[in-house]
Amino acid sequence: DTGVSQDPRHKITKRGQNVTFRCDPISEHNRLYWYRQTLGQGPEFLTYFQNEAQLEKSRLLSDRFSAERPKGSFSTLEIQRTEQGDSAMYLCASSLGSTTNEQYFGPGTRLTVT
Amino acid sequence: GDSVTQMEGPVTLSEEAFLTINCTYTATGYPSLFWYVQYPGEGLQLLLKATKADDKGSNKGFEATYRKETTSFHLEKGSVQVSDSAVYFCALSDPTVSGSARQLTFGSGIQLTVLP
Numbered sequence: 001d002t003g004v005s006q007d008p009r010h011k012i013t014k015r016g017q018n019v020t021f022r023c024d025p026i027s028e029h030n031r032l033y034w035y036r037q038t039l040g041q042g043p044e045f046l047t048y049f050q051n052e053a054q055l056e057k058s059r060l061l062s063d064r065f066s067a068e069r070p071k072g073s074f075s076t077l078e079i080q081r082t083e084q085g086d087s088a089m090y091l092c093a094s095s096l097g098s099t100t101n102e103q104y105f106g107p108g109t110r111l112t113v114t
Numbered sequence: 115g116d117s118v119t120q121m122e123g124p125v126t127l128s129e130e131a132f133l134t135i136n137c138t139y140t141a142t143g144y145p146s147l148f149w150y151v152q153y154p155g156e157g158l159q160l161l162l163k164a165t166k167a168d169d170k171g172s173n174k175g176f177e178a179t180y181r182k183e184t185t186s187f188h189l190e191k192g193s194v195q196v197s198d199s200a201v202y203f204c205a206l207s208d209p210t211v212s213g214s215a216r217q218l219t220f221g222s223g224i225q226l227t228v229l230p
Binding site for chain 1: 218
């Protein structure tokens with residue numbers, strides 16, 4: 001199966017620590033998205049890459065968050081100085097950028113900040 | 115801005131019952147509409163989509179019709195199974211607002227439980 005993969009699946013960290021998540025998109029997909037999902041809510045858009053360029057960022061993405069996609073393949077999302085409010089599921093999605101732009105999601109990384 | 119409203123849940127049905135999950139949207143432009151499903155412990159899976167008025171998306175016995183006049187995209191299935199138990203999300207992608215990103219705007223989701 002060559003779907004979207006994310007690592008780790010679960011992360012528990014203490015407040016103030018830095019964490020980094022990785023996303024490997026479907027290989028031929030040039031678009032990559034990060035979303036955040038809290039309990040009982042739908043995912044909310046964080047940021048978007050086309051190839052290696054980060055083209056859009058949501059206002060939800062504070063200065064403590066940074067994302068990269070070197071060489072236009074995998075992507076990382078780093079959260080510095082984590083806060084309890086950062087506890088959520090972080091989802092990665094990729095797409096081909098077709099007319100309908102269907103996005104395919106990974107299993108997510110569940111972050112718990114204690 | 116764009117938004118998606120889903121009916122309040124959770125929903126509990128008996129096997130073979132008829133399912134309707136309501137979804138309405140607000141969009142500036144002419145969005146594409148999607149239903150995603152999230153099974154326990156798994157990621158979001160695209161269930162079906164529609165890109166223009168009166169389009170009907172269908173997959174695995176589920177259907178939804180893009181109704182521009184009522185700004186709705188209700189999900190239906192004639193006979194649900196226990197294996198359909200999951201969380202269902204309605205979503206839209208509006209190129210007018212999202213520009214090049216065309217990110218998805220999701221509803222809050224609804225938990226469906228089907229009892230044998």
